[in-house]
Amino acid sequence: MESPGMKEKTEMPAVCSQDNVLQELSLLCKRDVNGVGVLYDLLRSRWLQALLKIYECLQNYLGKRPVPVTLQAHALNREVVELLHEASATGEIKELRRLLRAPHLRALLSAHDTVAQKDFEPTLPPLPDNIPENEEAMRIVCLVKNNQPLGATIKRHEITGDITVARVIHGGLADRSGLLYAGDKLVEVNGVSVDGLEPEQVINILALSQGTIMFKLIPVSDRPVSNQTTLYVRAMADYWPLQDPAIPCADAGLPFKKGEILQIVDQNDALWWQARKVSDLGACAGLIPSNHLLKRKQREFWWSQPFQPHLCKYLGWKQEFIGIGTWSASRANQQTCYARCPSSCCSTFAAPYEEVVRYQRHPGDRNRLIVLVGPAGVGVNELRRRLIASNPREFQSAVPHTTRVQKSYEMNGREYHYVSKETFENMVYSHRMLEYGEYKGYLYGTSVDAVRTVLDEGKICVVDLEPHGIQIARTHELKPYIIFIKPSSISCMRQTRKNARIITDYYVNMKFKEEDLQEMEDSAKKMEAQFGQFFDQVIVNDNLQEASAQLLSAVHHAQDEPQWVPAVWICSDTQT
Numbered sequence: 001m002e003s004p005g006m007k008e009k010t011e012m013p014a015v016c017s018q019d020n021v022l023q024e025l026s027l028l029c030k031r032d033v034n035g036v037g038v039l040y041d042l043l044r045s046r047w048l049q050a051l052l053k054i055y056e057c058l059q060n061y062l063g064k065r066p067v068p069v070t071l072q073a074h075a076l077n078r079e080v081v082e083l084l085h086e087a088s089a090t091g092e093i094k095e096l097r098r099l100l101r102a103p104h105l106r107a108l109l110s111a112h113d114t115v116a117q118k119d120f121e122p123t124l125p126p127l128p129d130n131i132p133e134n135e136e137a138m139r140i141v142c143l144v145k146n147n148q149p150l151g152a153t154i155k156r157h158e159i160t161g162d163i164t165v166a167r168v169i170h171g172g173l174a175d176r177s178g179l180l181y182a183g184d185k186l187v188e189v190n191g192v193s194v195d196g197l198e199p200e201q202v203i204n205i206l207a208l209s210q211g212t213i214m215f216k217l218i219p220v221s222d223r224p225v226s227n228q229t230t231l232y233v234r235a236m237a238d239y240w241p242l243q244d245p246a247i248p249c250a251d252a253g254l255p256f257k258k259g260e261i262l263q264i265v266d267q268n269d270a271l272w273w274q275a276r277k278v279s280d281l282g283a284c285a286g287l288i289p290s291n292h293l294l295k296r297k298q299r300e301f302w303w304s305q306p307f308q309p310h311l312c313k314y315l316g317w318k319q320e321f322i323g324i325g326t327w328s329a330s331r332a333n334q335q336t337c338y339a340r341c342p343s344s345c346c347s348t349f350a351a352p353y354e355e356v357v358r359y360q361r362h363p364g365d366r367n368r369l370i371v372l373v374g375p376a377g378v379g380v381n382e383l384r385r386r387l388i389a390s391n392p393r394e395f396q397s398a399v400p401h402t403t404r405v406q407k408s409y410e411m412n413g414r415e416y417h418y419v420s421k422e423t424f425e426n427m428v429y430s431h432r433m434l435e436y437g438e439y440k441g442y443l444y445g446t447s448v449d450a451v452r453t454v455l456d457e458g459k460i461c462v463v464d465l466e467p468h469g470i471q472i473a474r475t476h477e478l479k480p481y482i483i484f485i486k487p488s489s490i491s492c493m494r495q496t497r498k499n500a501r502i503i504t505d506y507y508v509n510m511k512f513k514e515e516d517l518q519e520m521e522d523s524a525k526k527m528e529a530q531f532g533q534f535f536d537q538v539i540v541n542d543n544l545q546e547a548s549a550q551l552l553s554a555v556h557h558a559q560d561e562p563q564w565v566p567a568v569w570i571c572s573d574t575q576t
């Protein structure tokens with residue numbers, strides 16, 4: 001509601017403001033200010049006043065409906081011509097006057113008015129008097145087919161045999177037309193009755209149609225009101241609609257890979273959602289299994305498998321201590337997942353989609369933790385070392401904890417934090433260790449506290465973790481940015497790793513053998529398959545200089561650019 005004293009504001013008419021100016025100038029003239037007299041004469045001149053009147057007159061017409069009738073157009077013309085008479089006869093004004101009198105301009109105005117006066121509303125025939133009370137209202141819908149699919153699916157009712165629109169795909173032709181709705185009952189397609197036809201036969205008619213398609217249909221009585229908000233999720237698994245026998249319409253399915261961000265636009269159906277990829281928001285949506293459906297499928301799959309404790313490369317990987325803060329993972333001693341895996345591979349099954357939001361770190365916020373993962377020997381340590389060396393005031397790794405005895409030249413908190421076995425185990429049980437391992441009877445590990453210490457100093461903490469540590473690091477406090485260091489092809493590595501040295505359980509400074517390279521490639525594939533959904537960035541470590549430069553830019557990108565992060569990191573301050 002407007003308050004009574006409230007005024008509408010609009011542009012000031014030019015003549016009014018000119019009067020005020022004249023008044024002010026006459027006062028100034030009396031004070032004999034230089035040049036003011038000339039300006040006063042100018043503003044009083046008849047031709048300028050006439051021009052200002054023309055301007056104001058045109059402004060009045062501008063604000064009116066753009067459909068002048070004959071009288072209005074001619075009135076405007078006449079008014080302008082009269083005003084021009086009043087003006088001094090300068091060259092431009094003469095020309096304008098000539099133009100307005102020209103027969104072609106008059107004809108144009110007249111044609112314009114003829115069109116403007118015409119009524120283009122269609123006149124519908126009167127309704128017949130004898131319409132039965134129970135007659136179902138029919139709707140005729142015409143859609144012009146282009147190269148795109150229609151963007152709607154149909155189904156046949158099992159009992160009545162009615163063919164109905166099953167769903168309208170968001171952004172598709174039918175959706176954009178706003179004329180077809182889920183539940184509409186088809187009566188005819190292009191004049192052919194669909195009574196008794198199978199959905200495939202109807203689809204066939206549609207496929208053979210060219211140009212305009214005409215539907216005769218009975219509109220659905222209760223059109224569903226969509227009040228859903230758009231949701232963004234990260235896919236935690238791959239999906240191939242063409243390989244899914246359960247999908248209602250494979251052609252309408254949206255294939256996606258784990259890690260891709262999807263925009264969910266429709267969750268009306270409990271089993272099949274509609275989604276787009278954020279990388280292609282211009283495309284029309286496709287069908288994807290709902291969260292509920294995927295969980296159900298996972299459970300069914302899980303129960304259908306014979307019991308077989310699967311192996312997962314958890315902390316059971318023997319960690320061999322070889323230097324300050326450095327371990328070399330051995331492939332021996334794998335542990336069964338159900339026994340040791342804290343992140344539980346099974347819990348990954350429990351969340352087929354992870355809700356995400358766009359996050360932009362504020363300059364005053366703590367830096368995001370940078371986590372490097374990759375197969376043993378790929379160069380994770382080398383890249384981390386080079387990054388920190390490039391600017392130690394900006395980058396730092398976390399000081400690890402150990403239960404071994406402090407050596408005489410070491411300082412607590414510099415090489416390691418030296419703690420008792422009991423303290424270390426307490427840290428493990430209270431999930432304060434991002435990862436840990438045992439070497440020669442002593443425990444070694446990287447703690448959340450050590451990472452926090454670096455972040456609190458305003459630095460960027462860079463750690464390398466085994467991939468199973470990702471889940472523990474993924475907290476709203478650390479907001480880790482995960483970078484996967486991927487090996488290049490074996491043929492490339494044969495060249496680049498000629499002089500490189502690998503560290504194994506038993507040997508330090510061994511040359512890379514062919515099987516080491518092969519194992520690196522296999523291990524990288526497994527990591528991508530199992531943990532690829534968590535990778536924010538992948539860097540192929542082929543040329544060391546190039547990979548280092550890419551890492552530097554990725555780390556800055558992580559801190560300065562907006563990224564998709566789990567919604568719980570942002571929405572809940574208490575969630576960790």
Ligand SMILES: Nc1ncnc2c1ncn2[C@@H]1O[C@H](COP(=O)(O)OP(=O)(O)OP(=O)(O)O)[C@@H](O)[C@H]1O
Pocket residue numbers: 327328329374375376377378379380381382383496497500501502503541542543544547
């Ligand atoms: N792009 C590269 N070109 C040539 N040599 C490389 C490259 N990347 C790493 N190296 C070398 O490969 C060897 C192994 O690298 P690094 O120790 O960083 O591996 P890692 O991924 O940390 O594995 P681990 O955890 O087993 O130590 C080192 O000698 C390193 O200098």
